[in-house]
Amino acid sequence: MPDRMKPTRRVVVVLSLFVAGALVVACTKSIDAEPRPSATSGSGSGTVTPGETATGPPGTAVYRYMNPGLVATMSLDGDSGTLAIENDTGRDLPPPGFYILDARNGDRVNGQIKDATSIPDGETRTFRVSFRGLAIKDIGLVILLIGRENYGAFARQ
Numbered sequence: 001m002p003d004r005m006k007p008t009r010r011v012v013v014v015l016s017l018f019v020a021g022a023l024v025v026a027c028t029k030s031i032d033a034e035p036r037p038s039a040t041s042g043s044g045s046g047t048v049t050p051g052e053t054a055t056g057p058p059g060t061a062v063y064r065y066m067n068p069g070l071v072a073t074m075s076l077d078g079d080s081g082t083l084a085i086e087n088d089t090g091r092d093l094p095p096p097g098f099y100i101l102d103a104r105n106g107d108r109v110n111g112q113i114k115d116a117t118s119i120p121d122g123e124t125r126t127f128r129v130s131f132r133g134l135a136i137k138d139i140g141l142v143i144l145l146i147g148r149e150n151y152g153a154f155a156r157q
Contacts (some may be wrong), residue, residue: 009056035140061136063154065144068083072144074154080130093119094147100131103140 020070063144065072069089087093095116100109114128 010032041045042146046125059136062157063142064150064156064157067151069152072096072154074129074142076129078136079134080128081114082126083129084124084126086124087119088119088123090122092121095119097145099143099145100134101143102134102138103138106140 050154061076063074064075065074069087070093071086072083076081082143083096083098085093087094095113095118097116098111100111101107102109109131111129111131114130116127117125119125144151144154
């Protein structure tokens with residue numbers, strides 16, 4: 001009986017070595033790989049994939065939020081700019097808002113929207129925006145509010 005077990009043991013040892021080698025290669029590749037941008041889920045049926053991040057002149061930035069039927073683009077220069085919202089959601093939207101999370105400490109910086117109004121379905125509205133006490137380089141996240149609802153984070157373009 002010991003003679004018949006030798007080939008079985010060899011197969012088990014060879015398979016164990018093969019699996020261990022594959023795991024070492026997989027772990028090594030994941031350590032050396034460059035991080036890639038990841039997709040973020042929208043609420044509902046679509047998937048949102050942020051565009052490539054580009055650096056513009058110091059003090060300027062463009063952020064975009066996309067979800068099925070809704071595109072919001074915020075262009076900032078210094079501590080002010082514009083927010084354009086394209087509403088194809090099938091319903092009127094309440095006035096927008098936003099806030100920013102400071103990348104240095106996580107503090108919330110409330111944004112102001114001049115003359116915020118509702119956005120009828122099928123229309124695009126552009127609003128003047130501003131915020132205080134934060135440089136563009138210190139923006140961690142820009143969060144879109146529609147009415148009192150937190151819709152999620154913008155992606156920097």
